[in-house]
Amino acid sequence: MTHSVNAPSMSRPISRPMSRRGFMRGVLGTAAGAGALGALSACGDDGGSSSSSDGDSGRLVFWHNYTQEARVNFMRDVADRFEESHPDTTVEIEVVPFPQFPTKWPAAQAAGNLPDVTTVLPTVAVSMWQAGALHPMEPVLEELGGTSAFSPGLLDRSAMYEDQHILLPHYVHNRLLAHRTDILSEAGVSLSERPSWDEVLSAAQATTKEPDQFGWMLKLSASDTGGGYLLWMLTRSADGKFFDADGTAMLDTPEVKRATEFLVELGRTASGPGQVNYNINDNFSLINAGTTVLAEVSGAEIGIAAVDAPDIADKLATTFMPTDVQPGHQMGAVSLALPKGNNPSLAQEFAAFLYAEENYVPFLHTIPLFMFPALASANSPEFFDEPTIAKYETTAQQTLTGVEEGSPPGFEDGPNPYAGPVFNSHVIEQMLQNVLVGGADVDSALATANQTVQATLDDISSRLG
Amino acid sequence: MTSRLASAERAPAHSEEPAPGSPGSAPPAARPWYRALLSWMDHRTHLLMVIPGVGLLLAMVAYPVGFNVWNSFTDRNLSFPTSEWVGLANYERVLTDAAFFSAITRTLVWTFSSVAGQLLLGFIGAVALQAVRRGQGPLRLGLIIPWAFPSIVLAYSWKFMLDPIVGVVNDVSMRVGLIDQPVAWLGNEATAMPAVVAMNIWFGFPFMMVALLAGLQTIPVEHYESARVDGANFWQELRHITLPGLRHVIGALIVLRSIWVFNNFDFVYLTTGGGPIRVTETLPVYAFQIGWTNYDIGRMAAVSVAMLGVLVIIIAVYLKVLRVDKED
Numbered sequence: 001m002t003h004s005v006n007a008p009s010m011s012r013p014i015s016r017p018m019s020r021r022g023f024m025r026g027v028l029g030t031a032a033g034a035g036a037l038g039a040l041s042a043c044g045d046d047g048g049s050s051s052s053s054d055g056d057s058g059r060l061v062f063w064h065n066y067t068q069e070a071r072v073n074f075m076r077d078v079a080d081r082f083e084e085s086h087p088d089t090t091v092e093i094e095v096v097p098f099p100q101f102p103t104k105w106p107a108a109q110a111a112g113n114l115p116d117v118t119t120v121l122p123t124v125a126v127s128m129w130q131a132g133a134l135h136p137m138e139p140v141l142e143e144l145g146g147t148s149a150f151s152p153g154l155l156d157r158s159a160m161y162e163d164q165h166i167l168l169p170h171y172v173h174n175r176l177l178a179h180r181t182d183i184l185s186e187a188g189v190s191l192s193e194r195p196s197w198d199e200v201l202s203a204a205q206a207t208t209k210e211p212d213q214f215g216w217m218l219k220l221s222a223s224d225t226g227g228g229y230l231l232w233m234l235t236r237s238a239d240g241k242f243f244d245a246d247g248t249a250m251l252d253t254p255e256v257k258r259a260t261e262f263l264v265e266l267g268r269t270a271s272g273p274g275q276v277n278y279n280i281n282d283n284f285s286l287i288n289a290g291t292t293v294l295a296e297v298s299g300a301e302i303g304i305a306a307v308d309a310p311d312i313a314d315k316l317a318t319t320f321m322p323t324d325v326q327p328g329h330q331m332g333a334v335s336l337a338l339p340k341g342n343n344p345s346l347a348q349e350f351a352a353f354l355y356a357e358e359n360y361v362p363f364l365h366t367i368p369l370f371m372f373p374a375l376a377s378a379n380s381p382e383f384f385d386e387p388t389i390a391k392y393e394t395t396a397q398q399t400l401t402g403v404e405e406g407s408p409p410g411f412e413d414g415p416n417p418y419a420g421p422v423f424n425s426h427v428i429e430q431m432l433q434n435v436l437v438g439g440a441d442v443d444s445a446l447a448t449a450n451q452t453v454q455a456t457l458d459d460i461s462s463r464l465g
Numbered sequence: 466m467t468s469r470l471a472s473a474e475r476a477p478a479h480s481e482e483p484a485p486g487s488p489g490s491a492p493p494a495a496r497p498w499y500r501a502l503l504s505w506m507d508h509r510t511h512l513l514m515v516i517p518g519v520g521l522l523l524a525m526v527a528y529p530v531g532f533n534v535w536n537s538f539t540d541r542n543l544s545f546p547t548s549e550w551v552g553l554a555n556y557e558r559v560l561t562d563a564a565f566f567s568a569i570t571r572t573l574v575w576t577f578s579s580v581a582g583q584l585l586l587g588f589i590g591a592v593a594l595q596a597v598r599r600g601q602g603p604l605r606l607g608l609i610i611p612w613a614f615p616s617i618v619l620a621y622s623w624k625f626m627l628d629p630i631v632g633v634v635n636d637v638s639m640r641v642g643l644i645d646q647p648v649a650w651l652g653n654e655a656t657a658m659p660a661v662v663a664m665n666i667w668f669g670f671p672f673m674m675v676a677l678l679a680g681l682q683t684i685p686v687e688h689y690e691s692a693r694v695d696g697a698n699f700w701q702e703l704r705h706i707t708l709p710g711l712r713h714v715i716g717a718l719i720v721l722r723s724i725w726v727f728n729n730f731d732f733v734y735l736t737t738g739g740g741p742i743r744v745t746e747t748l749p750v751y752a753f754q755i756g757w758t759n760y761d762i763g764r765m766a767a768v769s770v771a772m773l774g775v776l777v778i779i780i781a782v783y784l785k786v787l788r789v790d791k792e793d
Binding site: 102103106109127130131132211212221222223224272273274275276277289291417421424425426429430433434437438456459460463 | 540544628629646649734739757
């Protein structure tokens with residue numbers, strides 16, 4: 001009976017119906033309590049985004065694209081040392097690979113969460129500047145000693161836009177033509193340091209042995225900019241350009257046509273099936289497998305091969321890209337920029353710290369041959385004495401020559417808002433696919449592509465006013 | 466037992482206000498303003514219950530869709546800080562672009578071929594698997610493995626298998642005499658779309674199979690036994706028992722998979738990038754090219770609204786044909 005006696009008292013709270021007003025009180029009370037707690041917690045929380053009044057402490061957010069373990073660790077080490085020298089400062093690092101970057105920064109800007117410092121490609125930096133997402137780099141440049149701190153002309157070709165330095169190159173590299181020396185020797189072919197178009201075409205054709213070895217496997221995927229960059233290099237070699245500084249498309253010029261015809265000839269006689277699907281990132285496996293004998297590379301591919309496939313690396317050598325009236329250099333400048341984050345003064349200090357003597361060359365050495373100095377002072381024996389760089393000194397010197405003579409793609413007249421959209425539209429890759437797969441003739445394919453590029457340029461020009 | 470009886474009595478009212486007209490009630494005094502508010506809210510408690518759900522729905526669905534529609538009437542571009550209302554200009558530009566209509570055609574081919582292939586293979590697999598008496602669990606698990614991998618892994622695996630130089634598909638096909646020379650399956654305008662469709666069928670049919678198998682197991686065995694007593698053969702059972710029994714499941718699967726496949730971006734983009742010469746450029750790839758290569762968000766929004774319209778038409782046709790919505 002104990003059970004029956006206790007049961008009513010246990011069930012009593014359940015049997016009492018909750019009034020609606022009671023429920024309302026509970027809800028409103030809970031909401032008020034939560035609001036008060038939230039307010040209290042907000043008072044004690046810096047939200048992760050507050051900046052100090054003096055700019056010397058606080059939270060600093062740094063995005064970089066350096067995905068390899070060696071570079072990730074090095075950047076963390078630099079950040080730790082920066083924190084040590086700046087008490088009460090926290091450097092938060094987020095690795096943002098370049099393919100993600102173009103979609104990530106607009107979202108961050110819309111949410112008010114731009115980082116304080118970021119690595120960036122020059123074409124993307126122009127878009128960010130147009131969108132009002134960047135601070136100028138002048139304070140950092142002054143801290144480093146002015147424009148003379150960088151390699152001659154480098155800033156004019158990659159950083160100067162609307163009379164401001166919108167970025168500073170962190171490191172540079174340049175496209176070269178790599179070749180398998182063993183296969184070229186077997187075919188009885190050699191290449192000079194500045195090979196002509198004909199020289200390259202002959203070598204590529206001589207080393208093509210279908211179905212599994214091709215002289216120069218092109219990489220013309222429409223999800224990649226490799227085809228556009230390659231045609232641009234050849235066009236520059238013929239002293240032409242895709243568009244002028246005023247935003248007029250120039251794909252219908254003789255220089256572009258000659259470059260396109262050369263590329264099409266390569267594609268038909270020395271490249272293989274699948275060329276419209278390969279990306280630049282396939283280069284390494286294509287070279288290693290011996291599928292391609294020639295390939296447009298940067299020192300990075302050589303440096304990676306030296307570590308991961310030393311047998312192959314020993315058989316690799318480089319020349320400048322094919323020369324018509326001049327070599328077609330394509331310089332790359334992975335750069336630093338200052339987005340409009342929450343801690344601009346600390347960001348300037350951190351950016352300058354990345355160029356400090358104790359950080360700069362050691363960083364370039366984390367992956368030898370991957371990165372070359374943008375700072376003039378770093379172009380020194382300290383850099384060249386690294387064993388892998390010393391072993392491939394010719395490649396290193398060719399790279400630095402290319403950096404001096406070349407420019408980022410589409411930036412031959414300096415940074416502009418047109419280059420990014422033109423290359424990203426993949427209109428060049430589509431045009432080359434039309435010719436190589438669709439059977440279109442070069443003239444009509446170029447005419448169609450020229451119209452598309454002009455429409456893109458007109459869109460941009462109209463927005464710029 | 467007395468306590469139990471007491472508990473059954475009506476609980477006293479806990480209202481703070483005396484019931485109107487009750488004996489001893491005082492004449493109504495002037496009520497403070499907040500009591501009127503409380504009373505108003507008190508009578509609308511049900512709305513309070515609904516607010517979280519509606520709020521969540523608005524935040525998760527209505528806001529993004531509404532924002533997207535709004536963007537489609539502007540020249541919003543992420544490379545420029547300001548945007549202006551441009552009316553129907555984006556729609557006009559999209560609807561006069563031949564590539565948009567080509568993309569619609571390719572999307573329909575991609576969607577219908579993929580869903581039909583997945584359904585057919587899934588159905589065959591489900592019927593076959595139902596007949597398996599031992600080891601059905603491991604088999605079912607094994608066949609659904611493709612769903613465990615990220616699409617980028619699957620896309621690159623297929624790209625590698627279909628590679629004209631080192632791909633296993635060409636190697637095997639040449640060894641058995643199906644082809645004389647390597648074929649660039651993803652690089653040839655005649656084979657690129659069939660190749661990505663084949664990949665998508667391989668990826669999607671296990672989902673169909675598992676769902677159909679679950680549906681098959683709800684059909685009473687007695688129906689088949691009765692049919693066999695009446696002399697029905699396999700095909701007659703299939704037509705008169707199995708397919709009608711699976712009608713609802715098939716309808717739901719077709720609608721769901723069509724929506725997913727129609728909107729699929731990663732398989733196509735990662736394998737072909739929409740090429741060669743745009744023969745695999747479906748609407749999502751077309752929209753991506755506009756929005757995330759040129760940051761032309763306004764025009765991309767117009768494309769996505771148009772995509773929604775196409776999808777609604779497709780689903781409406783499906784529902785009409787399948788009459789799923791009119792079933793008991």
